[in-house]
Amino acid sequence: MRKTSFALALLTAAVLAACGGNGPRGGDQTPATKFSAQVTFGDSLSDVGTYAVGTVKALGGGKFTINGDNTTVNPEFTGKNWTEYVAAQLGLPAPCAAQTGLNGSAAAGFSVPVTFNTNCYNYAQGGSRVTAPIGPNNAAVNPTLGLTTVPVVTQIANHLAKSGGKFSGTEVVTVLAGGNDVLFQLGALQTAATAAGTAAGATAFATSLATQLAAGATNPATAAQSIGLAIQTEAARTGHTDTTIVQAAVGAAVQAGYTAAAQPAVYGPIVAKAQAAATAAGTTAGANYAAANGAAIVTALGTAGAELAALVKNQIIAKGANYVVVNALPDVAGTPSGKAQSADTQKLIAAAVDAFNTQLKNGIAGETKALYVDLYAISHDQVTNPAPYGLTNTTTPACGPNQLGTSSLVCTKSNVIAGDVSHYMFADEIHPTPFENSLIARYVLLQMSGKGWL
Template identity: 30%
Template sequence: MKTIRVLGLSLITAALLAACGGGDEPYEPGTTPTAGAPTTKGNFSAVVSFGDSLSDIGAYAPATSLSGDGQAPYFGGKFTTNGNGTAGTVWVENLAAKMGLLVTPGEVGFGAQSVKCPAAALNLGNTCTGYGQGGSRVTDPNGIGKSTGALTVPVSKQIENHLARFGSFKDTDLILVYIGSNDVFIQFGGFAAKAAQIQTAAATGQISQDEAQRQLFAAQTAAQNGMKQAATELAGYVRTQILAKGGKYVAVMTLSDTVDTPYGKSLPPSVQPVLTDLSRVFNLWLREGLSNQPVQIIDTFPILKDSYANPAKYGFVNNTVPACDGAKIQAITGGRVTDGSSLFCNGTAGVPFNGLRTGASVDSWAFADGVHPTTGGHRALSEAFHAQLKAFGWL
C-alpha cells in the first residue's frame, strides 16, 4: 500500500489566503497586533472564565458521585488528577487564588440534570463565574461527550449566560477566554475518517494516486476552513459580546500544539502535522479577528511547546505517559469509563477509588490522561499565565 502524503500548512494556507483576494503583495492575516488594552493594574473582584475542559472547575462532578446517584461526595469532577485540598485544582482556580479571589462553576450537572450557580446555596457569594465545560466548542452546542451526558455549553452560550445574570461585564472583572481544542478534535476526526477512505480507495485501485492527493488536499482544506470559521466566530464574540458589553481586562488564549501530548505522540508521524496545523490556522484567524482590539493575547503555543521540550525546567520527570491508569478507572467506574478520562481519576493515596498508575505523581508527571494536565501541569500553566498577566501590567 502506498502512503498518501499530507500537505503542509504553507500550501493549504496559501489556498485559504487566495480566497481573501489577490494582488502582488496580498494582505497577510494575523499580522496586525491588538491595541488599546489596559496597561495598568486592575482592581479585580472576579475571575470570569470561558472555555472547555482545560478551564472546567467541576461542571461534571455529579458524574463521579460515589453513591452513583449524582449526589456528593464525588471522587472526581475535573479533567486532572482530582483530590482533596489544593490537589486537583486547575489553572483558573490557581490563578484566582494567587489574586485572593474565589471562583466556582457557573453550572454543575450531567445528563438531564443541572444547577446554575450552586455556590449560591452554600452562601459562597456571587462567585459562579467559571463557565468552562469539558467537551465545549466555540459555537456548536454538540460538543464532545454531549451524547453521553456532558453539558458542552458552547462559549457563545457561556457568555450569554453571564450577561443574563449580570447584564454586562465590570471594570473589576478579569476575563479569560480559552477555547478551540474540541473544534480541533472534531475537525481532525473528520479529516482522519476521510483520509482512511481515500487511502483504501487508492490502495484498491478505485482512484489514482493523483486523485487521492487531490481528495486529501480537499479534506485538509475543509478541516482548516472549519478551524478558520471557529476562530472567526470566537473573535466576533469577544468583540461584540465581551468588549462591547463592558469588558475591560480581557485576555484571550491561543491554542497549543496537541501533538505535544501523549495522544498527539501516539498518532502516526505522517498525520501529526495535520493536527498541528489545525491549531495554527485557528490561532492565525483568531489574531486576525482581534486585530486592533483592546485585548491581550496569551500565546499558549510556544509556552506549552517549551514545557514539552524541556520538562525538567518545569519540574516534570515524565511528560509522555498519563498519570491516570485507564484499567483502574474502568474498574472503579464498573466498566462505564473505558478511555481513562481524568474526569474520573483521583490521586488520593490509600482510597479505593485512587486511579493513578503505579509510581505516578500528580506533581511531577505532566499529563493526567492523553491531553489533560495533572495537578502539577495545571500549576505550571497557571504560573505561566500569571507571569503573562504581570507582563501586561494587570497584576
C-alpha cells in the first residue's frame, strides 16, 4: 500500500501542478502564498551552476545531472534539477548560482576566479558538507578539479551578509545537505581500512616468506633472522617492489645454506603461499578496521544532522524565514555507488543516513515554519518499485565516460550511454537525472501543498 500511495502522491502533485493549485481549496487556484524569491542551501543535488565556468562550461556542463536543454531531442532532457522545477511552478525566476568559480588546475582550465553574484540566491555547491569546509573534490583533496565546497553554515552566513542579516519572511528557503558528509567519512574510513589491510598483508607476506625459506636453511632459527632482516632492509628502500623483496629474501636464504632456493621452481611456490597469506591477512585486517571504526561514522552523521537542524532553527528561522523546506537525505545506499559496496558497507551507509535524518527531523520538530520532506522514504521506494513512477532503470547510470570519468558535472546528451535513458533514475553513480529531479520537485511541492503553503 505504501508503494502505491507514494506513486499516487506524485501523480497527484503532477495534476495539481497542471491545475496551478491544490485540490482542497476547491475552485480557488490562487496560490496560498506568493513567494518573493527562492533561497537554496545545500550541495550538488541543488547546485545550479557553481562550477559552470572554464573547462566545465566549455564541455557543456555545470550541473550534476544530464546537462543542457535538449527537449527537442527528448522532452525529459531539460537539464534542470529539482530546485529549478520548484521555482518554475512557484512562478519565480530561474535560480542562479550565488557563487561561481574553481580553484583547480589552470593548465586544465579548472582555475577560474571566484565570483559572487549579487542577485542570485542558490548557494548550493557540489561537494559541500554541513559545517566542514573540505568536501569531496575540494582543492585540498583534488587539486586538479578544485571544487570550492563552501559548507552550508558559510552559505547561510553569506546570504545573511548579502541580505542585511535577516530573511524577508516572504521567500521560500530550501535546504538539502549531508550526502557529502556520508561520502567523505566513508572515503576516509575506506582509505584507513585499506592502509590497515596493506600493512597487515605486508607483515604476513614477510613472515610467511622468511619462515618458509628459513626451514630449508642449515640453521633455521639463525636463517629466519637474517632473511627477516634482508626483507626489512629492502622494504625500507625507496623504489622497492615485491620482486626485489623476494630477491633479497632468497639471496639471504642461499647464504644461510638453502642453495636450492635460488631456483624459480623452488622459491615460486613459497612466494605464492606467502602471497596467499598476505591476501588473507590483509582482507581480515581491513574488514576488522572498518567494523571497529564504522560506528564513528554513524555518530558523526548524527552530529551533522543535529548541526543542520540547529542552523535551520538558529540561522534561518530565527533570522526571519517563515517557509523553510528541509529535505531528508535520500537513500544513498540505494544509489549505484552504494550498491557497488559490500553488504556490510551498505548497512553502514544506511545506518549513517538514518542517524542524520533522525537528528535532523527531531531537531526541527515543533518548528511550524519548517517543513520536513522525507526524501529518503520516496527515493528508497523508487529504487525498489520504479514502474509506478515512470522510471525505467534505477541501477545503471545514464552518463557514460567523459572528461571527468563518468561525473554528471560534464554529462550531456552527447556522452550518455546508448539507448533511451530519459527515464533513468541516476545520471551518474549518485546524482539524479532531470526526470528524477522532476519527481523530487513534484513530491516537495505536494508536501508544501499539504502544509498549506500552496
